[in-house]
Amino acid sequence: MAKKRQILVIGHNTNGCTPEHEKVAYDVGVEIAKSDSVLITGGLGGVMTAAAHGAKDAGGLTVGIIPQADASEANEYCDIVIPTGMGLTRDFLNALTADGVIIVGGGSGTLSETCAAYMNKKPMVAIRNQNGPIEKYIDGFIDHRKNVKIIGVDDAKEAVKTILELITA
Amino acid sequence: MAKKRQILVIGHNTNGCTPEHEKVAYDVGVEIAKSDSVLITGGLGGVMTAAAHGAKDAGGLTVGIIPQADASEANEYCDIVIPTGMGLTRDFLNALTADGVIIVGGGSGTLSETCAAYMNKKPMVAIRNQNGPIEKYIDGFIDHRKNVKIIGVDDAKEAVKTILELITA
Amino acid sequence: MAKKRQILVIGHNTNGCTPEHEKVAYDVGVEIAKSDSVLITGGLGGVMTAAAHGAKDAGGLTVGIIPQADASEANEYCDIVIPTGMGLTRDFLNALTADGVIIVGGGSGTLSETCAAYMNKKPMVAIRNQNGPIEKYIDGFIDHRKNVKIIGVDDAKEAVKTILELITA
Amino acid sequence: MAKKRQILVIGHNTNGCTPEHEKVAYDVGVEIAKSDSVLITGGLGGVMTAAAHGAKDAGGLTVGIIPQADASEANEYCDIVIPTGMGLTRDFLNALTADGVIIVGGGSGTLSETCAAYMNKKPMVAIRNQNGPIEKYIDGFIDHRKNVKIIGVDDAKEAVKTILELITA
Numbered sequence: 161m162a163k164k165r166q167i168l169v170i171g172h173n174t175n176g177c178t179p180e181h182e183k184v185a186y187d188v189g190v191e192i193a194k195s196d197s198v199l200i201t202g203g204l205g206g207v208m209t210a211a212a213h214g215a216k217d218a219g220g221l222t223v224g225i226i227p228q229a230d231a232s233e234a235n236e237y238c239d240i241v242i243p244t245g246m247g248l249t250r251d252f253l254n255a256l257t258a259d260g261v262i263i264v265g266g267g268s269g270t271l272s273e274t275c276a277a278y279m280n281k282k283p284m285v286a287i288r289n290q291n292g293p294i295e296k297y298i299d300g301f302i303d304h305r306k307n308v309k310i311i312g313v314d315d316a317k318e319a320v321k322t323i324l325e326l327i328t329a
Numbered sequence: 330m331a332k333k334r335q336i337l338v339i340g341h342n343t344n345g346c347t348p349e350h351e352k353v354a355y356d357v358g359v360e361i362a363k364s365d366s367v368l369i370t371g372g373l374g375g376v377m378t379a380a381a382h383g384a385k386d387a388g389g390l391t392v393g394i395i396p397q398a399d400a401s402e403a404n405e406y407c408d409i410v411i412p413t414g415m416g417l418t419r420d421f422l423n424a425l426t427a428d429g430v431i432i433v434g435g436g437s438g439t440l441s442e443t444c445a446a447y448m449n450k451k452p453m454v455a456i457r458n459q460n461g462p463i464e465k466y467i468d469g470f471i472d473h474r475k476n477v478k479i480i481g482v483d484d485a486k487e488a489v490k491t492i493l494e495l496i497t498a
Numbered sequence: 499m500a501k502k503r504q505i506l507v508i509g510h511n512t513n514g515c516t517p518e519h520e521k522v523a524y525d526v527g528v529e530i531a532k533s534d535s536v537l538i539t540g541g542l543g544g545v546m547t548a549a550a551h552g553a554k555d556a557g558g559l560t561v562g563i564i565p566q567a568d569a570s571e572a573n574e575y576c577d578i579v580i581p582t583g584m585g586l587t588r589d590f591l592n593a594l595t596a597d598g599v600i601i602v603g604g605g606s607g608t609l610s611e612t613c614a615a616y617m618n619k620k621p622m623v624a625i626r627n628q629n630g631p632i633e634k635y636i637d638g639f640i641d642h643r644k645n646v647k648i649i650g651v652d653d654a655k656e657a658v659k660t661i662l663e664l665i666t667a
Numbered sequence: 668m669a670k671k672r673q674i675l676v677i678g679h680n681t682n683g684c685t686p687e688h689e690k691v692a693y694d695v696g697v698e699i700a701k702s703d704s705v706l707i708t709g710g711l712g713g714v715m716t717a718a719a720h721g722a723k724d725a726g727g728l729t730v731g732i733i734p735q736a737d738a739s740e741a742n743e744y745c746d747i748v749i750p751t752g753m754g755l756t757r758d759f760l761n762a763l764t765a766d767g768v769i770i771v772g773g774g775s776g777t778l779s780e781t782c783a784a785y786m787n788k789k790p791m792v793a794i795r796n797q798n799g800p801i802e803k804y805i806d807g808f809i810d811h812r813k814n815v816k817i818i819g820v821d822d823a824k825e826a827v828k829t830i831l832e833l834i835t836a
Contacts, residue, residue: 161743162723176473198747216669221728223747229585229763229787236668240705240730242749243763247567247583248448249421256736256750267472268444275441279417280736293472296465303436303462304345331554331577332569367578385500390559392578398594398618398754405499409536409561411580412594414754416736425567425581449567514811586786587759605810610782613775617755631810634803641774641800642683 164221165197167323168258168282170273171207171266171290178265184287185210185264186217187316192262193220195320200257202226202250202273203234203241207264212237225254252276259283260323263310265290274310278302283326285311285319333390334366336492337427337451339442340376340435340459353456354379354433355386356485361431362389364489369426371395371419371442372403372410376433381406394423421445428452429492432479434459443479447471452495454480454488502559503535505661506596506620508611509545509604510630522625523548523602524555525654530600531558533658538595540564540588540611541572541579545602550575563592590614597621598661601648603628612648616640621664623649623657671728672704674830675765675789677780678714678773678797691794692717692771693724694823699769700727702827707764709733709757709780710741710748714771719744732761759783766790767830770817772797781817785809790833792818792826 169188172181189211192199199215201208203224212222216237224238229245244250251269255261255276263274263286271293277284278301286298298312311326313319338357341350358380361368368384370377372393381391385406393407398414413419420438424430424445432443432455440462446453447470455467467481480495482488507526510519527549530537537553539546541562550560554575562576567583582588589607593599593614601612601624609631615622616639624636636650649664651657676695679688696718699706706722708715710731719729723744731745736752751757758776762768762783770781770793778800784791785808793805805819818833820826 162719162729162746163738163741163743163748164746166738166747212669221747222669223730225749231670231673231764231766234670239669239671240673240728240747241670241764242732242760244760245585245587245763247421248445249418249583252416252418252421253749253751256752257738257748259738267474268447268476271471272441272444272448275437275444276417278437279441302440305436307437330574331550331560332572332579333577335569335578381500390578391500392561394580400501400504400595400597403501405501408500408502409504409559409578410501410595411563411591413591414594414756416752418752422580422582425583426569426579428569585759586783587756590754590756590759605812606782606785606814609809610779610786613779613782614755616775617779640778643774645775 165327166200166257166259167192167197168200168254168261169207169211169264170261170270171264173269174205176267177206181207181265181290182210184316186214188262188264188319189214190218191316191320193218195324198223200254202254203238205235209235209237225250225257255280255282260327262319262323263294265292266294267292270294275302278307281307283323284308285313285322287319288312288314334496335369335426335428336361336366337369337423337430338376338380338433339430339439340433342438343374345436346375350376350434350459351379353485355383357431357433357488358383359387360485360489362387364493367392369423371423372407374404378404378406394419394426424449424451429496431488431492432463434461435463436461439463444471447476450476452492453477454482454491456488457481457483503665504538504595504597505530505535506538506592506599507545507549507602508599508608509602512543514605515544519545519603519628520548522654524552526600526602526657527552528556529654529658531556533662536561538592540592541576543573547573547575563588563595593618593620598665600657600661601632603630604632605630608632613640616645619645621661622646623651623660625657626650626652672834673707673764673766674699674704675707675761675768676714676718676771677768677777678771680776681712683774684713688714688772688797689717691823693721695769695771695826696721697725698823698827700725702831705730707761709761710745712742716742716744732757732764762787762789767834769826769830770801772799773801774799777801782809785814788814790830791815792820792829794826795819795821
């Protein structure tokens with residue numbers, strides 16, 4: 161099998177993304193590239209841009225799955241763009257495309273992607289203390305089904321190390 | 330314009346749905362039919378079946394938007410079935426199809442639909458004390474954007490009355 | 499089962515639609531309503547508007563499944579609007595929603611819907627002498643799989659009579 | 668911009684694919700890799716497998732956008748898998764993901780992808796004498812809109828050379 165490991169990074173788009181979120185997301189991108197995994201993101205701003213920027217700086221490969229129908233709407237750090245033309249419905253495609261998910265803060269869009277990943281039983285880690293609605297689910301489950309626990313981690317290095325362990329487990 | 334008012338009811342599928350949830354959902358379906366609105370649901374079990382059952386018993390019109398590609402997978406109370414063949418990604422279509430949303434408990438799927446409705450700024454009410462992840466957002470917002478508040482209500486009658494007011498506002 | 503028979507009518511959008519196409523489509527809409535079936539269309543202009551207009555004039559029920567995310571983009575003759583927000587990708591949803599398909603001329607969009615219906619083995623009839631790429635497949639198959647023959651008919655009455663027979667067969 | 672050129676190759680799935688189709692598709696994959704473009708396919712059998720096989724043998728990068736929700740359903744030559752979970756509706760995503768399209772025979776699925784690419788005005792070339800419904804559109808247009816002509820070519824080398832010219836034009 162040629163298939164590479166595919167790690168999805170989700171979090172705030174431009175609106176709501178702080179320099180701290182960007183710093184963490186950039187570092188996550190670097191670590192994903194170093195692990196020779198492919199970075200998957202939603203291809204837009206904020207955490208998506210920062211993670212892809214980090215991955216490119218570290219020589220990695222990046223995919224952006226965007227809501228628009230036109231590839232030119234993706235950020236400049238996407239090697240491959242999947243322009244879905246489906247609007248935010250593409251959140252579910254992001255989740256399906258992940259072998260594992262790393263969450264860096266985020267709002268309602270991130271939460272919808274987290275739900276989609278949860279329903280599809282994808283391994284997930286979330287970096288602690290990034291605010292947003294995910295915060296309350298860290299080290300817990302989204303619902304009574306207990307499909308998959310969202311594992312809390314403290315930084316980018318631990319996030320990638322942990323998600324790799326969860327994926328191979 | 331021929332278009333009728335379209336009210337989406339969301340909540341637990343068979344797994345996690347209690348008789349109390351079903352009772353409330355049935356009553357919501359009845360009230361929606363009485364208000365001459367079309368009931369939209371995800372077309373499967375639990376709250377979706379109960380709401381459609383209520384709407385049909387009260388002479389209403391019901392639409393089920395289902396994950397499967399085959400209309401026969403819908404419950405027996407759907408007048409019109411939209412078989413999306415998109416899996417749970419159809420959660421976003423449910424939200425887009427709503428003029429307003431009524432939430433009766435629910436788990437991760439309901440939460441993903443709620444996020445989709447929130448991102449699309451759809452009016453939403455949630456019936457209190459039904460458990461599940463929605464509980465913590467009642468009378469609040471899903472994220473810092475404050476797109477739309479999820480209004481808490483106490484029963485089926487108040488739910489439909491309130492959502493009609495929000496839709497016309 | 500509450501589910502009603504759902505008949506999809508496809509053909510030219512505003513661009514390419516002649517008064518003759520509109521006349522035939524209107525008559526098809528009338529006949530569908532008379533047969534107590536639900537009319538499904540793509541909810542936009544040309545053949546879609548004309549068929550829905552006919553169905554409404556004859557007291558029928560109409561559904562428009564549109565590319566846009568906003569229900570107000572549908573034509574004025576849709577009782578129920580499914581705003582997919584998926585762009586033309588919604589062509590596949592139209593096909594899946596059909597118990598049977600009636601083709602009234604049309605171009606590349608109609609051909610994509612016809613392919614989707616063919617792959618999903620939906621019964622199809624096409625009205626003869628309406629021009630467009632479908633013309634060459636009438637009374638034949640789209641490919642070597644011979645999934646379903648596109649039956650040629652001469653007018654609206656025969657179209658609805660034939661599709662009803664094919665659906666019940 | 669990091670984005671690489673993305674070329675979609677479409678044609679028969681396992682059913683209907685001859686050794687000749689596979690040979691041509693393999694060669695197309697080789698030429699795409701040599702041109703330093705990314706190969707996009709539907710990730711399944713027949714022409715899709717053969718093109719990806721060729722691209723991998725020539726050191727290229729390959730993406731498979733599949734109907735299923737599970738990445739393991741893709742063929743073994745996909746570096747990156749986008750498991751859409753949308754069934755054949757993913758045909759439209761394939762088209763949107765293309766900067767240009769190369770057609771190697773094919774049936775109704777290929778025709779639906781061709782229509783999607785045509786509606787989105789993607790440059791297209793088709794290799795001559797491969798049979799199937801595309802044959803009749805080579806060096807012509809799918810409909811009266813004349814969005815984009817499907818340029819006929821004689822072999823894999825000419826196909827990739829021509830599509831590269833069309834993409835840069």
